[in-house]
Amino acid sequence: MLDIEKIRNHPKEVETKLKARGEAVEVEHLLELDEERRRLISEVEELRRERNENSEKIGELKSEGKEAEAEDLIERMGRVSSKIDNLEDELNAVESELEDELAVLPNLPHDSVPVSSDESDKEVITEYGEKPSFDFRPKSHLELGEELDLFKFEKASRIAGSRFPFYYGDGALLEMGLIHFMYFFQVEENDYTPVFPPYLARGESYFTSGQLPKFEEDLYRIDDRAEEGGQKKENREKLYLNPTAESILVNFHRDEILAEDQLPEKLVAFTTCFRREAGSYGEEERGLIRTHQFNKVELFRFVKPDNSYRHLEELILDAEGVLQELGLHYRKVLLPTCDLAQQSSKTVDLEVWIPSLETYQEVSSISNCEEFQARRGSIRYRPESPEGESSKQKTEYLHTLNGSGLATSRLMVALLENNQNPDGSIDLPGELTKYVNKDNLQ
Secondary structure, three states, rough: OOOOOHHHOOOOOOOOHHHHHHOOOHHHHHHHHHHHHHHHHHHHHHHHHHHHHHHHHHHHHHOOOHHHHHHHHHHHHHHHHHEEEEEEHHHHHHHHHHHHHHHHHOOOOOOOOOOOOOOOEEEEEEEOOOOOOOOOOOHHHHHHHHHHOOOHHHHHHHOOOOOOOEEEOHHHHHHHHHHHHHHHHHHHHHOEEEEOOOOOOHHHHHHHOOOOOHHHHOOOOOEEEEEEEEEEEEEEEEEEOOHHHHHHHHHHHHHOOEHHHOEEEEEEEEEEEEEEOOOOOOHHHHHOOOEEEEEEEEEEEOOOHHHHHHHHHHHHHHHHHHHHHOOOEEEEEEOOOOHHHOOOEEEEEEEEEOOOHHHHHEEEEEEEOHHHHHHHHOOEOOOOOOOOOOOOOOEEEEEEEEEEEEEEHHHHHHHHOOOOOOOOOEOOOOOHHHHOOOOOOO
16 A cells, blocks of 8 residues: 555655556545545544533533523534534545555555566566576477376366366475475575465455455455355355465564564465466466466565665575575566566566476566555554663554565476476486486486
8 A cells, every 4th residue: 555645745756656557547636535534634623622622611501500501502512513424424435535546556666676568678687507408309398297197287177177287196296395395495594484374365365465456356266155044145254365375474464563673574385376367378378387276485574664675685585595406597587667566666586497488487576565565454563762662662664575485386397398308307406306206207
């Protein structure tokens, strides 16, 4: 959620940055709503003060036997109360409209983010390792998976529909091995606190993370129905399947005030993720490149605002560490303004090389959301005062950061395709060989 005070104090800057994200926003309209809201608040408060003062005066008049004057004042205060009620209705309507307008606005991009309306205008920061070359025609993960009996895509399609995975045999063992390796790598090497969160969450949780209300169509929703009077009745509470553990983890401290010494807090989680991924992507629709369900190890940080961009660099290194341990060639890219997620101020992607597609594919997206999510979820911290009396310090919104550490589906594709041999066998990185038991995966 954007800070209305920032919009009020820097309207041109806000408008310019929103336009850089492709948002044609009438900032003037927001300011008019804000001004009307403040006018109504001031008028209501003044009338309440008048009513409170005269309530005491009514008691004094009655004690002095001045019943007629007291009755006259009671009648006048009745009219004041009616006016307050009417003004509060107006105030609620104005506040609701302003909140609705603010709720769909994206975060403001950081000054270092390239301004572009073309998603291909990502800035390559660096590359790690050498792009693999083959003296034979490399097979796709679909061909390798069929020959090595690693996946059952046709069965998955019959069971759940298109773009759902079905890992089988060594494919399932390798998938579990990847999850285990990445999860414990972050716990043991980078000192993250391990968590295993729920896969479902209420709508308010997705408001905090930024998916709702603007992107509800991208989420899978569970409508809980209960029997009542012999008929199905929809439960008022709707639950959504998480598209990423970020959506769950950001709510870990929702509506809380943390002490400064609790920060930074670093969490690592494993979840299966669910995304509708509407649209057609050609070859990307086949196999594991773009699926409705995938597994992911997620990294998350709650940090103080003054060092959140240092934490962003650390988070990137933590995700890179996995790819380096697996010996995969990858590149690090800075996304342009048009490709930022709703909640992000700055995002760096890690992309692995996929030989069969002759292109790079994102396996990790690492973002600093600054105070955008914290403001939506009322997540604050109380700085320590120089004297150590933190209870006297004003609370501040903290910053939230997230990153894939990593998503397994495309990582699986990269591991199979980049490590294949002419005979169709796969040379796995040493960290993963202990999870499989066949000669063709070694």
